[in-house]
Amino acid sequence: MSDNDLTRRTVLRRTAAAGLMATPAMGFLSACVTGGGEDEPANQAEGEKNAENPLGVDGNAPLEVVIFNGGYGEKYATDVHEPLYKAKFPNAQIKHSATQEIATTLQPRFAGGTPPDFVNNSGTKFMDFGTLIQDGQLQDLTELFAAPSVDDPAKKVSDTLVAGTVESGTYNGKPFVLNYVFTVYGLWYSEKLFKDKGWTVPTTWADFTKLLDTIKAAGITPYAYAGKNAPYYQYLVILSSAAKIGGPDILKNIDNLADGAWTAPAVKTAAAQWAEIGAKYMDKADEGLIHTEVQLKQNQGKVAFYPSGSWLEAEQSASTPEGFNYAVMPVPAADGATLPTGLYATAGEPYFVSAKGANPRGGMEYMRQMLSTKGAKGFIELNKSLTAVAGAEEGIQLSPGLTSASAVLKAAGAGVFSYRFDSWYKELDTELRTATNALMFGRENADQFCARMQKKADAIKADSSITKFSR
Amino acid sequence: MRHGKYPFVIGFLAAPVTIYVVFVIAPYAQAFYMALTNWRGLSPGQFIGLENFTRLFQDDVFWKALQHHGILLLALPLITIIIALFLAFMLNVGGGSQKGVMTGVWGSKFYRVVFFLPQVLAVAILGVLFQAIYRPDGSGMINSLVAKLGLEPIGFLINPDLALWSIIAVLVWQAVGFYVVLFSAGMSNIPKDIYEAAMLDGATRMSMFFRVTLPLLWDTLQVAWVYLGIAAFDAFAIVQTLSVDQGGPDGSTTVIGMEIYRNAFTYSKYGYASAMGVALFFLTITFAALSLRVSRRESVEM
Numbered sequence: 001m002s003d004n005d006l007t008r009r010t011v012l013r014r015t016a017a018a019g020l021m022a023t024p025a026m027g028f029l030s031a032c033v034t035g036g037g038e039d040e041p042a043n044q045a046e047g048e049k050n051a052e053n054p055l056g057v058d059g060n061a062p063l064e065v066v067i068f069n070g071g072y073g074e075k076y077a078t079d080v081h082e083p084l085y086k087a088k089f090p091n092a093q094i095k096h097s098a099t100q101e102i103a104t105t106l107q108p109r110f111a112g113g114t115p116p117d118f119v120n121n122s123g124t125k126f127m128d129f130g131t132l133i134q135d136g137q138l139q140d141l142t143e144l145f146a147a148p149s150v151d152d153p154a155k156k157v158s159d160t161l162v163a164g165t166v167e168s169g170t171y172n173g174k175p176f177v178l179n180y181v182f183t184v185y186g187l188w189y190s191e192k193l194f195k196d197k198g199w200t201v202p203t204t205w206a207d208f209t210k211l212l213d214t215i216k217a218a219g220i221t222p223y224a225y226a227g228k229n230a231p232y233y234q235y236l237v238i239l240s241s242a243a244k245i246g247g248p249d250i251l252k253n254i255d256n257l258a259d260g261a262w263t264a265p266a267v268k269t270a271a272a273q274w275a276e277i278g279a280k281y282m283d284k285a286d287e288g289l290i291h292t293e294v295q296l297k298q299n300q301g302k303v304a305f306y307p308s309g310s311w312l313e314a315e316q317s318a319s320t321p322e323g324f325n326y327a328v329m330p331v332p333a334a335d336g337a338t339l340p341t342g343l344y345a346t347a348g349e350p351y352f353v354s355a356k357g358a359n360p361r362g363g364m365e366y367m368r369q370m371l372s373t374k375g376a377k378g379f380i381e382l383n384k385s386l387t388a389v390a391g392a393e394e395g396i397q398l399s400p401g402l403t404s405a406s407a408v409l410k411a412a413g414a415g416v417f418s419y420r421f422d423s424w425y426k427e428l429d430t431e432l433r434t435a436t437n438a439l440m441f442g443r444e445n446a447d448q449f450c451a452r453m454q455k456k457a458d459a460i461k462a463d464s465s466i467t468k469f470s471r
Numbered sequence: 472m473r474h475g476k477y478p479f480v481i482g483f484l485a486a487p488v489t490i491y492v493v494f495v496i497a498p499y500a501q502a503f504y505m506a507l508t509n510w511r512g513l514s515p516g517q518f519i520g521l522e523n524f525t526r527l528f529q530d531d532v533f534w535k536a537l538q539h540h541g542i543l544l545l546a547l548p549l550i551t552i553i554i555a556l557f558l559a560f561m562l563n564v565g566g567g568s569q570k571g572v573m574t575g576v577w578g579s580k581f582y583r584v585v586f587f588l589p590q591v592l593a594v595a596i597l598g599v600l601f602q603a604i605y606r607p608d609g610s611g612m613i614n615s616l617v618a619k620l621g622l623e624p625i626g627f628l629i630n631p632d633l634a635l636w637s638i639i640a641v642l643v644w645q646a647v648g649f650y651v652v653l654f655s656a657g658m659s660n661i662p663k664d665i666y667e668a669a670m671l672d673g674a675t676r677m678s679m680f681f682r683v684t685l686p687l688l689w690d691t692l693q694v695a696w697v698y699l700g701i702a703a704f705d706a707f708a709i710v711q712t713l714s715v716d717q718g719g720p721d722g723s724t725t726v727i728g729m730e731i732y733r734n735a736f737t738y739s740k741y742g743y744a745s746a747m748g749v750a751l752f753f754l755t756i757t758f759a760a761l762s763l764r765v766s767r768r769e770s771v772e773m
Contacts, residue, residue, distance in 0.1 A: 107513075128738065285608035288626065430737070437719065
């Protein structure tokens, strides 16, 4: 059989060879594993900078936007932010897509060197920020925050934001991430239930435990969180207590993997106090439930206090009875706390611009439009959440839960704190979830909890393969 | 050999073999290479030799998962095969002799369908189903009955000593149906006159089972053992959907699949996760080879 003889075999062989070249598996092999990744960004669109166009966007360049389709949906992008961008650059084509699995959808594109310009990296399957930054995939947003704001060119974009927003997206001194939604964390309860029963909102630890006793006597589970998938709601509470006892440096030391950060007396005291709450006022079964199951129990009046963030009201809107009226209180302070009115509040819901995308300037301009009063107001109206734009909620009729969140935020003043380790070191987050369940459901005591966390933090500190961050 | 046979055979085999090589073998080969790098899922990783494996053998979580596979490896095949054998025997020859023909117990056709049902359910559906069955408060299917008896609810998945066994129970429940069918097929191949001869000799059901059925089913049992053993190295999907805190409480239900998933998709340690995958590959291969070797015996000539 000669080679130019076109038999079935050679046809098949050629087809197979052609198929070999075209399969994702092979493309993947050459793109990711054995090198060939390009550090040279592709030809990136750039226009002329002027007062109207401070970021130098090329008005004809297309812009690709990927939104996480979760609690906030995608309408705010398609109906508010994208039209704002389009109004400014009518010739720009916006390619919009939304997904519930950001990492699954986008990881191959980042690995292959063709990332979308603007990404809402959120949800349970988000891409690890540390890895993305280490790889140079994220656009440095310094220029955006220094640009004049949409509403008042005399003000920089950074000056229009709630304090701490830029810091919350800063990694080792450079702002890479825009956290757009401002979230207040605390213990949520039904205002109606409290009114009906004549219970007053406690501020001291003694009042708090006394009230829990009263609630228990009334046949309601005083305190609950979902152990199966949301122990981090509870560890936030424990660490808030610790920060109120020992000041915000407690959290800073934990973030910076400082020696002895977890064995500090404030952390120990907080862990011991909450372990007691777990032993006396919680239902053991809640360890096996997921967040929506426990939240439903609260809506049904079976649970009094539930730790969560200000998205809770919107998330539960379908199952909340009429007049339930969500309200929030800060985690109560122990006696002699240094920050009695302190509150855990921070900007969340991360967005970034791809450094290696085709149109990073367009991505930054899109962010600038998001941060305009119009952009923020549209988001608040659609999603009943506060944004990182200072005062954007003024003049909008807020829901009961959001009104309550704004009030405690005002009362806290400068006593607002937060931590970053949960997104910096996922291994520490995993360990803390496990340890929190063990502590709250009585399998370990406060000393064991602190020792265990310190051990893990030390191990991460000693592990050279993990990128370190500090603040 | 007739002329032209080979081109014909190879021509027909080329496509499936190529597809297999490209979509199964190649990714495997890549995983082997990836296991030797510190790839984080984006830019190419550096080659770091066996560092991932030295790390792996010092990883407490990995050993814990391995321990759970050890328990699974003993419990899952043993319990499943015993239950399936008993049921298959009852369905096929448990009814005794009627007009000189061995039959199953009354209603065996119906039972056969019922036993097989769990097999056709997707694992995700099983997860949801058993979440409701095991739910630890009064709304759980089992615990609502327990509450009626005035007892404390049982924390099937939240008691660290009980959680793994609750998960094994689900795996057994799902697997039994398939092996009942498999063993039934094996039993129907056993000539009926052997049973009749045994009946005439006054053999009880017990001795019939141990002296006739079991020896003649040996090959099928061997296959079942290897399959179930391989299944014991998996269990990822059930652990993922049912366990507290993904492999908890306190790591008491974690399996290697769960840790591969966590390392790849939570920690972005694709190289390390691949090393775990490679370790799992060798574990499974070794187990299968050993079982086939150990359980080899003369097959009975009919």
